[in-house]
Amino acid sequence: KREPKKVAEPKKKGEPKKAAAGKNGFLIVSSVPWAKIYVDGKDIGRNTPVPPVNPLALPAGTHKITLEVDKKRFTFPVVIKAGETARLIQKLPVSR
Numbered sequence: 008k009r010e011p012k013k014v015a016e017p018k019k020k021g022e023p024k025k026a027a028a029g030k031n032g033f034l035i036v037s038s039v040p041w042a043k044i045y046v047d048g049k050d051i052g053r054n055t056p057v058p059p060v061n062p063l064a065l066p067a068g069t070h071k072i073t074l075e076v077d078k079k080r081f082t083f084p085v086v087i088k089a090g091e092t093a094r095l096i097q098k099l100p101v102s103r
Contacts, residue, residue, distance in 0.1 A: 030089050031064045031065060031067065031087075031089065031090075032065060032067050032087035032088050032089055032090060032091050033062035033064055033065070033087075033091070033092040033093070034057065034062055034065055034070075034072070034092070034093050034094075034095065035058065035059050035063075035092060035093070035094045035095070036057040036072065036074075036094075036095045036096075037055055037056040037057070037094075037095070037096045037097075038055040038056070038074050038097045038098070039099065040076055041054050041055045041056070041076075042055050042074035042075055042076045042081075043074070043075040043076075044057070044063075044072065045072070045073035045074075045075065045080075046063070046065065046070055046071075046073075047070055047071050048071065051063070055074065059092070062092060067088055067089040068086075069084055069085070069086050069087075070087060071083070071084060071085075072084075072095055074097065076101045077101055081100075083095055083097065
């Protein structure tokens with residue numbers, strides 16, 4: 008008599024993704040004109056655009072994203088959800 012093969016229970020959708028991502032989410036940023044990016048007041052050393060292939064990894068929660076052009080700063084609240092990608096796309100009111 009053969010014993011039936013044991014089949015692993017399928018994991019619930021979303022579990023592996025959250026485990027891999029931890030509590031981080033991602034942010035894509037684009038602006039016209041290009042701008043220096045600050046996250047929660049800290050210069051992160053990057054400028055726009057931040058493309059989908061190289062997004063910013065941020066802890067889940069609300070962050071203040073500041074875009075600086077010609078010493079003018081524009082701040083936007085962005086909500087980051089774990090394992091998801093948020094987008095910030097802005098046309099900044101500066102004359103160039």
